[in-house]
Amino acid sequence: KAGVTQTPRYLIKTRGQQVTLSCSPISGHRSVSWYQQTPGQGLQFLFEYFSETQRNKGNFPGRFSGRQFSNSRSEMNVSTLELGDSALYLCASSSGTVYTDTQYFGPGTRLTVL
Amino acid sequence: GESVGLHLPTLSVQEGDNSIINCAYSNSASDYFIWYKQESGKGPQFIIDIRSNMDKRQGQRVTVLLNKTVKHLSLQIAATQPGDSAVYFCAENGKYGGATNKLIFGTGTLLAVQP
Numbered sequence: 354k355a356g357v358t359q360t361p362r363y364l365i366k367t368r369g370q371q372v373t374l375s376c377s378p379i380s381g382h383r384s385v386s387w388y389q390q391t392p393g394q395g396l397q398f399l400f401e402y403f404s405e406t407q408r409n410k411g412n413f414p415g416r417f418s419g420r421q422f423s424n425s426r427s428e429m430n431v432s433t434l435e436l437g438d439s440a441l442y443l444c445a446s447s448s449g450t451v452y453t454d455t456q457y458f459g460p461g462t463r464l465t466v467l
Numbered sequence: 468g469e470s471v472g473l474h475l476p477t478l479s480v481q482e483g484d485n486s487i488i489n490c491a492y493s494n495s496a497s498d499y500f501i502w503y504k505q506e507s508g509k510g511p512q513f514i515i516d517i518r519s520n521m522d523k524r525q526g527q528r529v530t531v532l533l534n535k536t537v538k539h540l541s542l543q544i545a546a547t548q549p550g551d552s553a554v555y556f557c558a559e560n561g562k563y564g565g566a567t568n569k570l571i572f573g574t575g576t577l578l579a580v581q582p
Contacts, residue, residue, distance in 0.1 A: 357510070386568050396511075396556065396572035409567040443510050447568055452560050453499050453518065456568055458510035 355380065357446050357459035365465045371432040374462045376444035378425050384408075384449025385427035386456060387419060390441040399442075402427050403449045431464075439466045475554065477577040486544040486580075490557030490573045495538060497559035501570070502531060502542045506553045514542070514555075544578075552580045 358377045366372050378385050387399040398411040402421035419429040425446075431438055441463050445456040480486045492500065498519035503511035515526045517533050517540075524531050530543040540557050554577050558570040 384568055386570070388570075388572075395574055396558075396570075398569050398571070401568050403567075409569045411569070445510075445568070445570075449568065452568060453516070454568070455501075455513050455516065456570065457513065458503075460508075460510045 357444060357457055359442075359444055359459040359462050361462060362460065363463045363465075365467060366434050367467050368434055368436060370434050371430060372434060372464060373428050373430045374442055374444075374464075376427045376429075376446075376459060378427070378444075378446030379457055382446040382448055382457075383425050384447045384454075384456075385421060385425065386445045386447075387427070387429050388443045388445065389413075390443060390461070391439075396443070399429065434466045436466050438464065440464060475575055475577050477579060479579045479581060480547050482547060482549060482580055482582050484547055486542075486547045486551070486578060488542045488544075488555050488576045488578065490540040490542075490576075492538050492540060492557065492559045492571075492573070494559055494571065497571075499560040500531070500533060500540055501558045501560070502529075502540075503556045503558060503572075504551075504553045505556065505575075511556060547578075547580050549580050549582055552578055554578070 384403045386401040401409045405421045421427045441461040443461045445458045447454040447456045501516040502514040505511045517524045528545045532541045554575045556575045557573040
């Protein structure tokens with residue numbers, strides 16, 4: 354069974370631009386969660402999508418948004434990029450039916466904002 | 468409040484020794500806890516989990532202990548191998564609003580295995 358895939362793996366953008374990251378969950382999984390990982394703040398929850406609906410949201414500004422498609426693939430978008438948005442963005446998938454389902458992470462997208 | 472990442476503590480062990488990695492969690496309402504391993508350049512990899520109705524759970528070469536009284540988790544790795552070198556994170560899922568999957572991660576511990 355294929356794991357969680359994320360594209361692209363690396364991105365370089367400049368301040369003010371916007372970026373879209375993509376995540377394909379494990380086949381059959383309906384929940385996709387996004388996390389930001391930085392050396393200073395560690396791993397922080399951004400949001401979770403289940404059956405095309407945002408089910409939970411972390412404490413990030415509105416510049417961070419996401420969506421989920423009917424095939425459970427998810428995208429997250431960051432608008433008006435700031436230097437502090439440089440991070441590893443991880444997505445995780447699970448069945449989403451109970452909160453004790455294991456979440457499986459993808460390799461991440463490394464975003465660098467110049 | 469939610470845990471935030473700070474300076475990453477390091478545990479250095481000799482190959483073949485047992486390792487113990489500790490974690491304090493923040494939400495007393497959390498009842499599901501997970502340990503993840505993250506190698507350089509990769510995403511976190513699930514190791515083992517435990518529900519709050521248990522004190523101990525064993526896997527292959529790993530054991531997780533949960534002390535709810537002091538909100539403390541530990542991960543024990545038996546006969547540590549060089550391939551165990553990685554950053555280890557504990558995470559809690561507080562069951563926010565039902566079946567949601569909001570994991571709150573600890574700071575992480577870097578495990579360095581010396582041959």
